[in-house]
Amino acid sequence: MEHSKQKLLISLLVEFSNSFSKQINESAINQEMEHYIKRTVQDFVERQYRGSVFNKEFKKMVDKVNHAKDNENLVLNYRSDKLWTEISELSKKTTSFANAYSIIDLLGKNKDAFF
Numbered sequence: 001m002e003h004s005k006q007k008l009l010i011s012l013l014v015e016f017s018n019s020f021s022k023q024i025n026e027s028a029i030n031q032e033m034e035h036y037i038k039r040t041v042q043d044f045v046e047r048q049y050r051g052s053v054f055n056k057e058f059k060k061m062v063d064k065v066n067h068a069k070d071n072e073n074l075v076l077n078y079r080s081d082k083l084w085t086e087i088s089e090l091s092k093k094t095t096s097f098a099n100a101y102s103i104i105d106l107l108g109k110n111k112d113a114f115f
Helices: 005-021 028-047 051-071 077-090 097-109
Strands: none
Touching: 005 028, 005 077, 028 051, 051 077, 077 097
């Protein structure tokens, strides 16, 4: 995956992590996933993975979150769900950079509208 796409994904992951942390849901799976997401996103930011290492770690995260959503009743609020959908689509290469940048712009301008 190109470096510019990795940087975009990290920006979206940071937004997703922040949004997910602000959710009010006390279920065990949500608490477990909140810790996992925070730790994993922090690793992406601090370690600055590149190339195949980034791809491998990113795929692990996408698979784990999608599995929790599909099989373990992980709950995402509207904003977190929109962000995760965009992240998942980018990981499959089925969406354009323009869509992702539009979401970042929207989130930057209307943060309070999603809560």
